[in-house]
Amino acid sequence: MTREDAFTQFLLQMGDNTLILGHRVSEWCGHAPVLEEDIALANTALDLIGQTQMWLGLAAEVQGDGKSADDLAFLRDAWDFRNVLLVEVPNEDFGRTLMRQFLFDAWHSIQLGRLMKSSDERVAAIAEKASKEVAYHLERSADTVVGLGDGTEESHRRMQEALDYLWPYAGEMFQSDEADAEMVKAGIAPDPASLREEYDTLVSRVLTEATLTIPESRFAHKGGRTGAMHTEHLGHLLTQMQWLQRAYPGAKW
Amino acid sequence: MYAQMIKSEATQDDPEKLAAFQARIDAGEKIEPKDWMPEGYRKTLIRQIGQHAHSEIVGQLPEGNWITRAPTLERKAILLAKVQDEAGHGLYLYCAAETLGVSRDEITEMLLDGRMKYSSIFNYPTLNWADIGAVGWLVDGAAIMNQVPLQRTSFGPYSRAMIRICKEESFHQRQGYDAIRKMAEGTPEQKKMAQDALNRLWYPSLMMFGPSDKDSVHSAQSMAWKIKMNTNDELRQKFVDQTVPQAEYLGLTVPDPDLKWNEERGHYDYTDPDWSEFFDVIKGNGPCNVDRLAARNKAWDDGKWVRDGLLAHARKKAARKHAAE
Ligand SMILES: [Fe+2]
Ligand SMILES: [Fe+2]
Numbered sequence: 001m002t003r004e005d006a007f008t009q010f011l012l013q014m015g016d017n018t019l020i021l022g023h024r025v026s027e028w029c030g031h032a033p034v035l036e037e038d039i040a041l042a043n044t045a046l047d048l049i050g051q052t053q054m055w056l057g058l059a060a061e062v063q064g065d066g067k068s069a070d071d072l073a074f075l076r077d078a079w080d081f082r083n084v085l086l087v088e089v090p091n092e093d094f095g096r097t098l099m100r101q102f103l104f105d106a107w108h109s110i111q112l113g114r115l116m117k118s119s120d121e122r123v124a125a126i127a128e129k130a131s132k133e134v135a136y137h138l139e140r141s142a143d144t145v146v147g148l149g150d151g152t153e154e155s156h157r158r159m160q161e162a163l164d165y166l167w168p169y170a171g172e173m174f175q176s177d178e179a180d181a182e183m184v185k186a187g188i189a190p191d192p193a194s195l196r197e198e199y200d201t202l203v204s205r206v207l208t209e210a211t212l213t214i215p216e217s218r219f220a221h222k223g224g225r226t227g228a229m230h231t232e233h234l235g236h237l238l239t240q241m242q243w244l245q246r247a248y249p250g251a252k253w
Numbered sequence: 254m255y256a257q258m259i260k261s262e263a264t265q266d267d268p269e270k271l272a273a274f275q276a277r278i279d280a281g282e283k284i285e286p287k288d289w290m291p292e293g294y295r296k297t298l299i300r301q302i303g304q305h306a307h308s309e310i311v312g313q314l315p316e317g318n319w320i321t322r323a324p325t326l327e328r329k330a331i332l333l334a335k336v337q338d339e340a341g342h343g344l345y346l347y348c349a350a351e352t353l354g355v356s357r358d359e360i361t362e363m364l365l366d367g368r369m370k371y372s373s374i375f376n377y378p379t380l381n382w383a384d385i386g387a388v389g390w391l392v393d394g395a396a397i398m399n400q401v402p403l404q405r406t407s408f409g410p411y412s413r414a415m416i417r418i419c420k421e422e423s424f425h426q427r428q429g430y431d432a433i434r435k436m437a438e439g440t441p442e443q444k445k446m447a448q449d450a451l452n453r454l455w456y457p458s459l460m461m462f463g464p465s466d467k468d469s470v471h472s473a474q475s476m477a478w479k480i481k482m483n484t485n486d487e488l489r490q491k492f493v494d495q496t497v498p499q500a501e502y503l504g505l506t507v508p509d510p511d512l513k514w515n516e517e518r519g520h521y522d523y524t525d526p527d528w529s530e531f532f533d534v535i536k537g538n539g540p541c542n543v544d545r546l547a548a549r550n551k552a553w554d555d556g557k558w559v560r561d562g563l564l565a566h567a568r569k570k571a572a573r574k575h576a577a578e
Binding site for chain 2: 019023026027029030031032033034035036037038039042043045046049050052053056069070073074093094095144146147148150151152154155156158240241243244245248250251252253
């Protein structure tokens with residue numbers, strides 16, 4: 001894999017994560033448990049879509065074939081997406097949505113912290129801007145996970161179920177391949193595996209406070225960040241998200 | 254406007270106190286929550302602010318209907334920002350209502366069991382992407398007509414909420430107009446969507462101002478109290494006068510064959526909406542009434558465990574803190 005291909009893949013991973021998670025979070029609009037959550041979820045989705053514009057915009061620039069961020073978001077098929085599987089699993093209940101958010105935010109905040117030191121200035125600049133937003137996302141999702149984990153019997157049970165379901169999707173964020181090795185060599189991005197220790201410390205601190213038990217199995221689903229095998233859910237998400245662009249090719253919106 | 258047909262409550266208070274109260278309003282003073290106020294004033298305001306707040310909340314649904322299908326990243330971001338604003342407006346208004354002694358939970362329950370209403374406009378569906386532009390352009394446009402004068406309303410917290418809200422509303426209207434302009438200037442299919450949106454939303458937008466003045470029985474007291482600042486027909490005329498030239502600029506046709514400029518009046522003559530349809534919608538028979546209310550009830554019911562969980566945690570935390578002291 002050339003350096004350029006590896007760089008593009010890395011940028012797609014970042015942008016597709018925020019795009020797909022932003023989309024999922026935006027599905028909550030008008031249906032949240034309490035008004036403050038409606039506002040917070042819309043705000044999170046908005047931040048993530050804003051970050052998508054930056055990551056995919058840079059991916060398009062690096063690819064250099066005249067495409068735009070919108071072309072990448074709305075005109076690729078599922079196998080070209082490079083997001084981790086975690087962000088494409090459906091919202092289910094509010095508990096699973098917030099647990100997914102927390103497991104992602106924890107990784108995201110560590111990743112962006114490293115990327116602020118990237119050798120590529122554009123990457124460092126995006127990471128710097130995004131990291132402020134993500135610090136807030138993490139604070140909020142961690143607080144909510146603690147509040148619901150250590151809330152009522154029912155909220156505890158639901159949060160434990162959410163964690164049990166989502167934990168096998170956490171490991172993919174730390175899997176490395178040859179493209180990652182290329183990024184490490186260029187000083188553009190850290191080795192994903194190198195984030196695991198900090199992640200485990202952070203996550204176990206919060207989940208302990210939430211009185212939740214991390215499953216013992218380290219089994220991890222994979223295939224999203226390489227594009228080898230997404231979940232069945234992604235295709236459905238794309239049919240909705242990409243519909244207008246697909247149905248009316250070339251139209252300006 | 255988001256408050257329609259607000260019935261003013263009859264007041265049976267001490268005539269001297271009433272006169273002093275009216276004098277304060279006439280002098281342009283603001284009434285604050287701790288001040289004496291007639292029971293009718295309080296009740297009417299709760300009804301009006303509550304209906305306005307509920308409209309902001311239910312109004313998330315027709316726009317949320319398109320967030321997951323927004324055609325570009327920028328449009329998606331703009332729509333998310335707008336819907337987030339609307340939820341924020343709901344929050345300011347519920348807080349204003351709370352100062353009158355009704356809690357947010359109480360007033361929410363009244364929406365959910367149908368005792369309180371929200372604007373009739375949100376009982377219409379959003380069927381194509383141009384509807385999102387049309388909602389900003391027409392619905393937020395109509396809301397602004399009403400909300401700008403309400404910045405001067407007599408009740409302090411309501412007036413202050415309106416001032417904050419109006420700052421954001423002009424962005425809502427601009428983004429809507431911009432979105433529908435892109436469509437009107439776009440491909441033939443896009444233009445068709447824009448025209449279709451205007452055809453469906455024109456009369457429901459006119460209905461937002463409430464029934465014609467000759468059938469509007471509740472206005473006089475509210476206007477004396479400066480809870481209502483203009484009559485329904487005044488605002489509707491103003492809206493038509495502002496909107497028709499914009500539609501012409503877009504190359505869209507307002508679905509009213511009798512619409513024409515009246516040189517003598519200095520206003521457009523226009524056709525009133527079908528008021529029987531309006532009263533049907535108010536009674537619960539609009540195209541989306543049942544679904545909108547069901548969606549809000551489902552959100553509230555599904556969210557109960559979350560609200561209970563967070564509350565239980567807050568209590569535990571407080572107790573632990575207390576025990577440690
Ligand atoms: Fe609003
Ligand atoms: Fe608005």
